[in-house]
Amino acid sequence: MRRDVSAAAMLSAALIGPAELSAAQAEPGPGHWPPSMQTKKVAAMNAVRIRLASPNGESVTATLGDGPSARAFRSLLPLTVELTDYNATEKIADLPKRLPTEGEPAGVDPEPGDLAYYAPWGNLAIFYKDFSYSRGLVRLGRLDRIPDAFRRSAPVTVTIEAVP
Template identity: 40%
Template sequence: MKKIVSFLLGGMLLLLLSACGSNSEHEPDTTDYAQTEPTIESISETQTPESEEINSEPKENHADERQIRVNGKEGQNIVFRLNDSTAANTLYKQLPLSIQIEDYSHNEKIFYPPDELDTSGTPLAEGPDGTLAYYAPWGNVVLFYGECGGASGLYELGEAVSGADRIETLSGEIRIEIVEDN
């Protein structure tokens, strides 16, 4: 009887241990490695506990470092730092773009990206001149050269880190590209 109980307990323990393991081998890997860049967080995950103790500096988010450049036909050069929102990521993946920019209202320029941006988890926009935003109801990206007062459906993508004073002078076709050396 003890042998049967012992056998059953051993079998149950084996089943429990195998059930606690990862089942990732059964799920397809859908990661797009061509679009994925290692972040400081993902690199630090591979560090040993000893190296984590040595590296006690706060971790920086790689997405905070992503920048895009808007070049105007008259030599304007505006650099925006993107936030880590889903909408900013969606725009980033559509770059580079050559696209028409239009005047709108008294404080903004707009353009329509080829694909709508996914706004899930994206904060609403409100801020100073130089705010980069997405107005979901119309599907346009907004470059504010005056204060961004906020609106329902207006989502923050980032902020100008240089050239905000040149946004107002943009017209016609602009070129938007990723800043590689930030």
């Protein structure tokens, strides 16, 4: 046994035996992560990155979730929309068709940077300020940052596309 082994390792060796200790210290292989870690790893592997680019050259990337609404939104891409200011809190745009919301939460409490779908109106919403819980709002994903143009009251035209 090495002299620099920690007290915890020695206690583990005493309790579970040397053969089990080497297996317990080994890095878990695929499928051996705790369920919460497996979910996070799978979600990270399945994450879809998108880019919102404006004609002036400014762009921002975002990560979409894996819910039914986010998957349906992905199927619309590439998409060019004009984002208009709403309530000095968010930019909104009409979508070419309504997204499914079955299996989604009844609503969310949006935060700055959230990309969402407001089912009652059938529109895309990008929050640049905090807002309260809204029934019928479905979080689609999250922007990496909020572009300055989104914080202004002027409309912004963006092309939204999947990042290869």
